[in-house]
Amino acid sequence: MPHMTPKERIFTALSHREADRVPFVLALTLHGAKELGLTIRQYFSSAANVVEAQIRMQQRYGHDALIGFSYAAAEYEAWGGEAIFVEDGPPNSGEPIFKNLEALDHLEVPRIEACPELQTSLEIIRQLKSRAGNGIPILGVVLSPFSLPVMQLGFDLYLDLLYGDRERFWLLMAANQVFATAWANAQLEAGATALAYYDPLASPSMIPMDLYRETGFKVACDTLKQISGPTITNLASGSTLGVIDLIAQTGTQAIGVSSLEDLVELKSRCAGRLGVVGNLNGLAMVRWTAKETEQAVREALVKGAPGGGFVLSDNHGELPWGVPDEVIGTLAETVRTWGQYPAGSDHA
Amino acid sequence: MEVQAFQSALLSMDRIRVGNLLKESLAREGRMQAIESLVVPAMQAIGTEWEQGRLALAQVYMSGRICEQALDALILEDGPPVATGPRIGLAVFMDQHQLGKRIVASVLKASGYRVLDYGQGLDAETLARLALADRVPMLMVSVLMLHSAMHLKELRQALGTNPEAPVLVVGGAPFRLDPTLGRELGLEAVGESAADAIKFARQYLGVPCPI
Ligand code: B12
Numbered sequence: 093m094p095h096m097t098p099k100e101r102i103f104t105a106l107s108h109r110e111a112d113r114v115p116f117v118l119a120l121t122l123h124g125a126k127e128l129g130l131t132i133r134q135y136f137s138s139a140a141n142v143v144e145a146q147i148r149m150q151q152r153y154g155h156d157a158l159i160g161f162s163y164a165a166a167e168y169e170a171w172g173g174e175a176i177f178v179e180d181g182p183p184n185s186g187e188p189i190f191k192n193l194e195a196l197d198h199l200e201v202p203r204i205e206a207c208p209e210l211q212t213s214l215e216i217i218r219q220l221k222s223r224a225g226n227g228i229p230i231l232g233v234v235l236s237p238f239s240l241p242v243m244q245l246g247f248d249l250y251l252d253l254l255y256g257d258r259e260r261f262w263l264l265m266a267a268n269q270v271f272a273t274a275w276a277n278a279q280l281e282a283g284a285t286a287l288a289y290y291d292p293l294a295s296p297s298m299i300p301m302d303l304y305r306e307t308g309f310k311v312a313c314d315t316l317k318q319i320s321g322p323t324i325t326n327l328a329s330g331s332t333l334g335v336i337d338l339i340a341q342t343g344t345q346a347i348g349v350s351s352l353e354d355l356v357e358l359k360s361r362c363a364g365r366l367g368v369v370g371n372l373n374g375l376a377m378v379r380w381t382a383k384e385t386e387q388a389v390r391e392a393l394v395k396g397a398p399g400g401g402f403v404l405s406d407n408h409g410e411l412p413w414g415v416p417d418e419v420i421g422t423l424a425e426t427v428r429t430w431g432q433y434p435a436g437s438d439h440a
Numbered sequence: 441m442e443v444q445a446f447q448s449a450l451l452s453m454d455r456i457r458v459g460n461l462l463k464e465s466l467a468r469e470g471r472m473q474a475i476e477s478l479v480v481p482a483m484q485a486i487g488t489e490w491e492q493g494r495l496a497l498a499q500v501y502m503s504g505r506i507c508e509q510a511l512d513a514l515i516l517e518d519g520p521p522v523a524t525g526p527r528i529g530l531a532v533f534m535d536q537h538q539l540g541k542r543i544v545a546s547v548l549k550a551s552g553y554r555v556l557d558y559g560q561g562l563d564a565e566t567l568a569r570l571a572l573a574d575r576v577p578m579l580m581v582s583v584l585m586l587h588s589a590m591h592l593k594e595l596r597q598a599l600g601t602n603p604e605a606p607v608l609v610v611g612g613a614p615f616r617l618d619p620t621l622g623r624e625l626g627l628e629a630v631g632e633s634a635a636d637a638i639k640f641a642r643q644y645l646g647v648p649c650p651i
Pocket residue numbers: 121162163164165181182183184185186235239240242243247290292293297327328329330331374375407408410412487490497500537539540541543544580581582583584585586587609610611612613614616617630631632633634635636637
């Protein structure tokens with residue numbers, strides 16, 4: 093098979109065909125700071141840092157996408173919230189901005205242009221596009237209108253809203269949808285090839301499926317229609333098997349799957365409908381030896397690769413800060429060695 | 441049978457039925473026995489079913505809340521509680537995510553334990569100081585971020601090893617998704633679900649005194 097560019101590889105795989113090898117995405121969002129010897133706060137403060145590190149790491153490991161995402165709490169900063177930075181992990185959202193449900197009666201949707209953190213993200217995508225050209229896909233991220241409220245209200249108050257006040261729930265969804273659509277389309281316009289639509293609340297580990305069907309499912313169908321580019325729905329490592337049939341109807345192209353579920357079963361349930369992205373356990377990866385890394389990658393390749401429709405990645409969409417460079421190197425080398433079809437087996 | 445009825449009333453969020461079943465049981469068996477034979481097994485079963493992927497987290501949270509509220513209402517009807525049972529310190533360590541702590545608090549309270557809530561975002565030194573000053577026999581800690589979990593070693597150290605130091609029980613998503621993490625960090629009592637909060641409380645502190 094002729095050699096493919098990363099973009100051709102990913103698009104072939106997501107069209108449910110076998111590419112020249114299994115594509116892989118390393119979601120190295122935090123490691124760029126180590127790469128440049130900066131603190132995580134310094135690193136994210138300038139687009140040039142992120143672009144430089146993303147390109148260097150892609151050249152070193154040879155993975156098939158560049159990540160335009162900084163951290164989830166940036167969207168929360170757009171809503172007036174605070175992001176708390178630490179030295180050895182991702183920034184987190186601070187206190188919820190809405191202290192009670194009455195606050196939802198007077199919602200004002202933030203403008204993307206008015207948020208410096210989101211502008212930095214757009215600048216990252218623009219510069220990645222101009223430096224990397226068309227051959228490497230650039231992935232952006234948008235939080236689903238249905239999952240963003242965990243930060244806006246706190247998880248407990250959001251569950252109270254979801255169960256107890258449907259009228260205000262839909263008010264919030266309408267506002268979040270305007271925001272998510274504008275944010276997603278701004279990233280596509282800046283040069284993002286596709287977006288990860290983060291919707292962990294869609295997972296059966298989080299809420300019962302009858303509740304999802306009448307809420308988050310409708311929100312996803314409606315929102316994805318208004319996003320003018322391809323999306324990958326990611327449940328942030330929550331279980332997916334029980335919701336695949338619904339997710340397949342939302343208009344998304346692929347699903348990020350959990351390490352707690354079997355790839356063979358996931359592949360067969362998604363066949364022809366959704367690409368499967370996953371499912372190495374990012375948390376366990378922090379302590380993997382070279383041998384364990386190779387084993388885990390080869391097992392995923394054997395199970396996930398047949399017939400295409402599979403992109404190897406972690407189970408969450410972000411490798412934790414503690415994952416050592418050696419593990420990432422071994423992971424990448426194993427895919428390059430064993431990722432050609434028939435992938436993972438002893439043909440090479 | 442009765443436990444099943446109680447559990448299904450909780451899961452269908454039928455507050456009236458939950459209240460009635462509790463009331464009947466209290467009248468028949470007294471407070472302590474009602475908690476023992478009805479509330480604890482139902483909360484434990486719900487936690488276990490979540491662990492096994494048969495229930496969603498939202499259901500665990502809502503049933504804990506409903507149970508706690510129903511008990512509060514009945515206890516108020518009966519006059520103020522006489523809280524003499526062991527106090528359990530509870531906190532979110534380093535990070536800000538409070539749902540795990542809230543669920544654990546509901547389950548513990550509904551099972552008859554007193555809870556001393558230290559809040560969230562605490563570092564090792566501060567939390568150890570508070571727990572040691574209050575002489576709580578057990579400190580339960582929830583984390584959501586991996587980097588917070590990694591710093592639990594420092595909390596373990598700050599609590600010290602003398603017999604006065606509280607038993608440290610930890611839980612949260614990183615421990616569930618990586619079952620070997622607790623061992624790596626040298627932590628003995630790691631909870632998979634909120635039901636394990638009851639398990640550890642009973643194992644180390646025994647069954648609580650009447651509330
Ligand atoms: C929903 C979710 C989101 C939502 C909302 C998150 C939130 N709460 O604010 C969104 C999309 C916003 C999100 C964003 C992010 N997330 Co997130 N998210 C999740 C998810 C799917 C569930 C988290 C959750 O809130 N669960 C609810 C709590 C209550 O569940 P729990 O902690 O498991 O608690 C239960 C038990 O563990 C137990 N328990 C808990 N504590 C205790 C204590 C004791 C003593 C006992 C006995 C038991 C016990 O009882 C509870 C009920 O039974 C998890 C993955 C997963 N499958 O769990 C990732 C996860 C928490 N996210 C993660 C990360 C990294 C992030 C981000 C930092 C990503 C980024 N770079 O921006 C952001 C930060 C969010 C923020 N607040 O700033 C990581 C954290 C681990 C790590 N890698 O460091 C996780 C674990 C994913 C992963 N596999 O790596 N996320």
